[in-house]
Amino acid sequence: METMARGRIEGLLLGASWVERLRCELGLDGMHQVWGEVPAWYFWLAGSPGAHGLELAQVRRLGPGRENLLHAEFLVRFFPSPAGELFETFTPQERELVRGPHFDHTGAPDFDTREDIPGHCFLVGALELIWDPDQTWALYTMTALDRCRQVLSPAPNSGETPRLERQAPGWRLTFALYQRLLSLHAFQYKHTPLRAQFSSEAGFEQVRPPDQEQAAARDCPHNQLHTLTVLLGPDPASPPEAALALLKQDGRPEPGRETAGRAFSCRHFHPWEAAVEAEPVLHPDWWRLAGVDYKSHLASACGCEH
Numbered sequence: 001m002e003t004m005a006r007g008r009i010e011g012l013l014l015g016a017s018w019v020e021r022l023r024c025e026l027g028l029d030g031m032h033q034v035w036g037e038v039p040a041w042y043f044w045l046a047g048s049p050g051a052h053g054l055e056l057a058q059v060r061r062l063g064p065g066r067e068n069l070l071h072a073e074f075l076v077r078f079f080p081s082p083a084g085e086l087f088e089t090f091t092p093q094e095r096e097l098v099r100g101p102h103f104d105h106t107g108a109p110d111f112d113t114r115e116d117i118p119g120h121c122f123l124v125g126a127l128e129l130i131w132d133p134d135q136t137w138a139l140y141t142m143t144a145l146d147r148c149r150q151v152l153s154p155a156p157n158s159g160e161t162p163r164l165e166r167q168a169p170g171w172r173l174t175f176a177l178y179q180r181l182l183s184l185h186a187f188q189y190k191h192t193p194l195r196a197q198f199s200s201e202a203g204f205e206q207v208r209p210p211d212q213e214q215a216a217a218r219d220c221p222h223n224q225l226h227t228l229t230v231l232l233g234p235d236p237a238s239p240p241e242a243a244l245a246l247l248k249q250d251g252r253p254e255p256g257r258e259t260a261g262r263a264f265s266c267r268h269f270h271p272w273e274a275a276v277e278a279e280p281v282l283h284p285d286w287w288r289l290a291g292v293d294y295k296s297h298l299a300s301a302c303g304c305e306h
Contacts (some may be wrong), residue, residue, distance in 0.1 A: 005059040005072040006039040008131065012184040013041070018296035022187060024182050026285070034111070042108040045176055050083025051107040052177045053077035053122070062130070069242065072129045075155050076175045077122040078146075089168045093152055093213065094121050109305065120214060124148055127181075130246065135189060137233035137240045139247070140182055141271040144174040146224045149205035150215055165208065171226055171276050179283045182230060187289040191232040192241045193268045193280050197247055198281055199227045201257040236264050255275030267291070 013031050016023050027046030036038040043052040060070040080087045103119055109117055115274045125144030150166035181208060203225035206215035231243050251259050262272050269287040
């Protein structure tokens with residue numbers, strides 16, 4: 001199953017690796033698979049103040065009656081550039097790692113020392129993928145906080161006040177990668193969004209004691225946790241029942257959680273009012289790229305991409 005999850009992401013990247021026009025339109029300056037024990041990838045996005053990382057956390061088959069469906073969970077990381085505007089929003093430990101020998105000239109972890117980087121560092125969000133092995137549909141879910149906050153708690157009786165160590169824009173950074181992955185899916189499989197589901201609830205922050213590297217989570221009501229799920233498939237008139245059942249299950253009302261849904265009855269982009277920090281949660285490329293037929297210049301005698 002791990003091999004199938006790796007192949008799923010690799011399949012999305014294959015088209016972009018061959019078609020320069022697609023890479024340029026999506027702002028994919030670079031992509032690199034990390035050949036290690038755990039499947040992982042690095043991405044360099046145009047204009048981004050750092051590099052993204054995508055790492056497989058686990059993959060499994062769904063429960064009884066859904067054994068044919070695969071569910072993969074990924075961690076999304078962001079490695080800020082020391083020259084970028086987001087560098088100071090990461091913890092002192094993370095900034096020290098970026099400036100040290102654990103990173104190479106590309107801004108991504110060095111292959112030989114990447115496993116020395118603590119697993120809790122540079123996390124900004126999560127991504128889940130449920131798909132039908134027959135490639136007839138896929139559910140992409142991203143989850144991220146408005147801000148990935150970490151607070152240094154003072155020592156008892158020290159008289160000091162808590163100090164904010166981290167305030168990275170989790171949603172913004174995670175959505176930048178999510179948007180490209182769904183765009184690649186639309187191009188590769190000629191699928192458009194059939195359904196979208198968005199939810200918000202009170203989030204959390206990390207609190208670190210002064211003598212420890214690891215932090216513990218505590219509720220932070222003014223920091224929102226957002227989840228966006230998009231179902232992609234070939235025919236808006238016939239959405240897959242198995243996927244609709246999963247959406248219904250995840251969209252059940254819960255105390256303190258607000259959920260909104262949208263169905264798409266055609267293969268054209270229509271705006272939706274759902275937004276995070278005034279930024280829409282849908283992207284027109286998820287429709288547009290399903291209708292293009294760019295080809296590698298290597299497949300054409302004249303060297304064009306049509």
